[in-house]
Amino acid sequence: MxxxxxxxxxxxxxxxxxxxxxxxxxxxxxxxxxxxxxxxxxxxxxxxxxxxxxxxxxxxxxxxxxxxxxxxxxxxxxxxxxxxxxxxxxxxxxxxxxxxxxxxxxxxxxxxxxxxxxxxxxxxxxxxxxxxxxxxxxxxxxxxxxxxxxxxxxxxxxxxxxxxxxxxxxxQLEYKINKFEALKLSTGEREAFAKSSIALRFPEHLEVDYKDLLVPHRDEDNKDDLYTTLNIIQENLLSGNVSGVNKETGRRFTSREITSIGKDKEINQGLWDIAERISSIKEPEMALAA
Structure with a gap:
């Protein structure tokens, strides 16, 4: 861009x-x-x-x-x-x-x-x-x-x-961003990222569709790299408006925007940690491809 x-x-x-x-x-x-x-x-x-x-x-x-x-x-x-x-x-x-x-x-x-x-x-x-x-x-x-x-x-x-x-x-951080942008994820890998991130925002009794976390909000985010995927999931988790079901009551709910400084930091750090783990798994593939 x-x-x-x-x-x-x-x-x-x-x-x-x-x-x-x-x-x-x-x-x-x-x-x-x-x-x-x-x-x-x-x-x-x-x-x-x-x-x-x-x-x-x-x-x-x-x-x-x-x-x-x-x-x-x-x-x-x-x-x-x-x-x-x-x-x-x-x-x-x-x-x-x-x-x-x-x-x-x-x-x-x-x-x-x-x-x-x-x-x-x-x-x-x-x-x-x-x-x-x-x-x-x-x-x-x-x-x-x-x-x-x-x-x-x-x-x-x-x-x-x-x-x-x-x-x-x-x-080093700027280099890491470039590396994340260069790492392409398959559909299954992007879905695995989304599934792993749900627990950062929603307790076990709240069920959401992981696919909703992968919905981009702008044309620039219609990409499959690790960095873009990280930002799409982060935006959906923090901005709210994700629908789901309370498994204990059977009632549907829609998540609200995260306004807590502590929760915002916790979710952000958790997502970055998941992205780091994905990168460590994908790096051998990059080395072989090179």
């Missing part, structure tokens, strides 16, 4: 990719505060112990920005307990300056996960953003282990080490 943009200047607020509008300018502090006020919380939840060492998310964001990674999206969890509002789980996605300046079909991202109520470990992970469908993948820990940032010790050094690790891993 070829990139087609209306302009090539970094200062342009939006660009068009295959008819989709995407922001190419980092989020400002004002935008971050509007979309996720929790980032600017200045103290931990009152139920945390005295041993809990608070680290401000906005301080970490500013530290990451100083290493040429810029925030492009943010999400904070909804809360049932109003006392937790302002302390809940949140995630910020960063993109490197080079990828903002020269966007490609897939961008390696840095993801910051945190909370101020001990519900989420403070960590930095690797991810991928796919422009054609606005999918945000999260790399499985088996490939890139999330770097846990401790709430103690030399905070700046911890963050610097994590950023260095992901920055150095970026070329």
């Amino acid at each position: 070829n990139l087609s943009f209306s302009h090539k200047t970094f200062n342009t607020q939006f660009k068009i990719y295959k008819g989709k509008t995407m922001s190419v300018r980092p989020l400002t502090d004002e935008q971050l505060k509007e979309q996720a006020p929790v980032l600017f919380t200045e103290q931990p939840h009152f139920e945390t112990s005295d041993k809990y060492h608070f680290v401000s998310s906005i301080d970490v964001i500013n530290e990451i920005k100083s290493h040429n990674w810029h925030p492009v999206s943010v999400q904070q969890s909804s809360v049932k307990d109003e006392d937790k509002d302002g302390y809940q789980r949140h995630v910020v996605r960063f993109r490197h300056f080079e990828d903002l300046l020269n966007p490609k079909e897939n961008a390696v991202e840095l993801l910051l996960f945190n909370s101020h109520d001990r519900s989420t470990a403070f960590s930095i992970s690797a991810g991928i953003y796919r422009f054609v469908c606005s999918n945000g993948l999260v790399i499985a820990d088996s490939v890139f282990e999330s770097y846990k940032i401790k709430h103690i010790g030399d905070r700046a050094n911890d963050i610097h080490t994590a950023i260095d690790k992901i920055t150095s891993f970026k070329p």
Whole structure:
């Protein structure tokens, strides 16, 4: 697929990719505060112990920005307990300056996960953003282990080490995407991928047709490679609207969109792990073909 943009200047607020509008300018502090006020919380939840060492998310964001990674999206969890509002789980996605300046079909991202109520470990992970469908993948820990940032010790050094690790891993991840795109899957292999992914989203008593997970939502996804298959299944699992039957009650249901930060990450990492296993099985075939 070829990139087609209306302009090539970094200062342009939006660009068009295959008819989709995407922001190419980092989020400002004002935008971050509007979309996720929790980032600017200045103290931990009152139920945390005295041993809990608070680290401000906005301080970490500013530290990451100083290493040429810029925030492009943010999400904070909804809360049932109003006392937790302002302390809940949140995630910020960063993109490197080079990828903002020269966007490609897939961008390696840095993801910051945190909370101020001990519900989420403070960590930095690797991810991928796919422009054609606005999918945000999260790399499985088996490939890139999330770097846990401790709430103690030399905070700046911890963050610097994590950023260095992901920055150095970026070329390897881009190579892996290309390898996944080169791996063609048979119909049976694509179906096996879909079947293996069902448990990531649906418990045993909810029965769905695995074929529904392989239905593409755009012409660009009418392909049979591993990477496209991964993204099709991911989009169907996360966006919802998959119909099925509750085997215990006999009632039909339609899945809803996944909005939980934790569940989104779990499904993404699980799908990437399945794709890695498929790749390891298919690689000998590629070697023989070469």
